[in-house]
Amino acid sequence: MSLLDKKAIEFLEKYLNNASPTGYESNGQKIWMKYLEPYVDTFITDTYGTAVGVINPDAKFKVVIEGHSDEISWYVNFITDDGLIYVIRNGGSDHQIAPSKWVNIHTKKGIVKGVFGWPAIHTRKNGKEEIPKLDNIFIDVGAKDKKGVEKLGVHVGCVITYPDQFHILNKDKFVCRAIDNRAGGFMIAQVTRLLKENKKIIPFGLYITNSVQEEVGLRGAEMITQNIKPDIAIVTDVCHDTTTPMINKKQEGLTKIGDGPVISYAPAVHNLLREHIIETAEANKIPFQRLASSRFTGTDTDAFAYSNGGVASALISLPLRYMHTTVEMVHKKDVENVIRLIYESLLTINPKKKFSYFD
Numbered sequence: 001m002s003l004l005d006k007k008a009i010e011f012l013e014k015y016l017n018n019a020s021p022t023g024y025e026s027n028g029q030k031i032w033m034k035y036l037e038p039y040v041d042t043f044i045t046d047t048y049g050t051a052v053g054v055i056n057p058d059a060k061f062k063v064v065i066e067g068h069s070d071e072i073s074w075y076v077n078f079i080t081d082d083g084l085i086y087v088i089r090n091g092g093s094d095h096q097i098a099p100s101k102w103v104n105i106h107t108k109k110g111i112v113k114g115v116f117g118w119p120a121i122h123t124r125k126n127g128k129e130e131i132p133k134l135d136n137i138f139i140d141v142g143a144k145d146k147k148g149v150e151k152l153g154v155h156v157g158c159v160i161t162y163p164d165q166f167h168i169l170n171k172d173k174f175v176c177r178a179i180d181n182r183a184g185g186f187m188i189a190q191v192t193r194l195l196k197e198n199k200k201i202i203p204f205g206l207y208i209t210n211s212v213q214e215e216v217g218l219r220g221a222e223m224i225t226q227n228i229k230p231d232i233a234i235v236t237d238v239c240h241d242t243t244t245p246m247i248n249k250k251q252e253g254l255t256k257i258g259d260g261p262v263i264s265y266a267p268a269v270h271n272l273l274r275e276h277i278i279e280t281a282e283a284n285k286i287p288f289q290r291l292a293s294s295r296f297t298g299t300d301t302d303a304f305a306y307s308n309g310g311v312a313s314a315l316i317s318l319p320l321r322y323m324h325t326t327v328e329m330v331h332k333k334d335v336e337n338v339i340r341l342i343y344e345s346l347l348t349i350n351p352k353k354k355f356s357y358f359d
Contacts, residue, residue, distance in 0.1 A: 003190065003336045011035045012166070012186050016176045019104065019161040021073030022091050025049050025212045028069055028182070032210055036189050039196040040208065049212045050224040053192060059205035061351035064233040065191060065342055066221065066300055067184020068214035071177065072324055074160035076105065076139075079150070083143035085114070089134070090159060091215030094324050098137045101326065103160050105141070107153035114141040114160075164326035172332040173257075179328040183318055183335065184236045185210045190339045191346070204231075204351045214300055221303035225311065232273065232312050232355065233304035234342060238330070239264075239291055239317035253291050255319045257331040260287030261338045262317040266297045268305035270312040272355040277314055280345045286337050291317065312355040316341055 004012075015035075020028030029051040033043060040053035051069075072091035079085055085105075099118035104111045117140045118132070130136060139160070143149045166176040174183075192208050194200075207228050211220035214237075225233070239262050242252045255262050263277060281288045296302050297315050305313035318338050321329040353359070 003194070003339055004332065008190060008193070011189070012174070015186060016166045016178055016182055019106070020069055020071055020178070020182070021106075021159045021161050022070040022213050022215045024106070024159055025069045029210060029212075032069065032185050032189065036192060036208065039192045044207075044227065046224055046227060048220060048223060050220045051210045052224065052228065053208040055192070055195070055206040055208075056202065057205060059203075061204040062207060062228060062230040062232075063204050063346065063349060064207045064209050064225075064228060064230040064304065065188045065346070066209040066211060066233060066235045066304070067186075067188050067237065068181045068211045068220065068300055069185050070212055070215050070220075071161065071180070071182070072215055074103070076154060076156050076158040076160065078156070079146050079154070081146050083141070083145045083149045084117075085139040085141065085149065085154070086135075087137065087139065087160060092324050095134045095137055096132045097325050099132050102163055103139060104163050105139070105154050106159050106161070107155075109153035112141055112152045112154055114139045162326045169329070173329050174332060174335065175327055175329045177326040177328060179320060179330055180238045180323055181214065181236075183238065183330060187236055187318070187335060187339050188342065191343045194339070194343050195346070200347060202346060204349065206346070211300055218300050218303040221300035222307070225304050225307040229308050230304070230311055231351070232349065233301070234273075234277070234314050234316065234345065235299055235301040235304060236316050236318065236338060236342065237299040238320040238323065240323060241319045241321040244321055255289050255291055257319045257321060257329065258333060259289055259319070260334060261341050262289045262291045262319055264291045264293045264297055264301070264315040264317060266293035266301075266315070267295065268297055268302045269293075269314050270305070270355055272357065273312045273314040276348070276355070277316065277341065277345050280348055281341055284340065284344050286341050286344070288341070289319070
């Protein structure tokens, strides 16, 4: 059975191409839930839009597998009398990639197209060139003045996304904006599909969790873990491919697309659960890499680990190039191996043997 069949790739493309900026994830969640529906017993949703597919909802022992559904974006912050739009971040949007990019401004009237303008090279003096900064990048929607902008339905607070869509590069590289971290939601959905299609019976409740608002501080995970109250959480997110230019490997470590899932070491990562995952990888000949994350992982792992009096949590990351740009890139083989690693790790979790240092 193929890990990534035609239907799965079609879902990935549809899911990535849909805009799901932080705070506005509901349309993407509906796409995700529709795909997941045949493979779960029921769904849980919360006030802010986190979606959870559940297998064995009556089981007392609960295991979460999790990704996050939101993407970085911008907010309209100020409209000049000349009809130009200045922005603020919604998540970790990169101001340096903005100039000359198309944007979609989301309004009640629908999508308004615009561009991040930038002065022509001819007008910039040698040695005195301004670099793109948050206070000098601006959007032009082709309006004559502020009233023209407002007539289009654009106002302060409208959210802005990039329209860049999914491509497969050189047959085995997936490229798109928002792979961070809709790839996570995709991968946990594939784990769920495989459990169903392979008719695997798991002796615990499995909560397939697609959290919102990770990009602004792990907020969705903070909320949903209080509702689920899991015993174990296996989180998947992305990490950096550090082999591309201008990245200091002594600071960032060495991880590379194509070399397998990345297993993290950090205080929030439970040592016994991490070793269970490593042993699973070794037993199933799944290649993997290691990453030391110091004080915190910066992912939803931290939110789950320190909730509800402590939840045994681990992080399996997908190595990615060009994070928080519109050309985020991952290797198909790594996507498949993250799916395999989560799947096989679940099959060997015994709810009678809790991950306790004192048993």
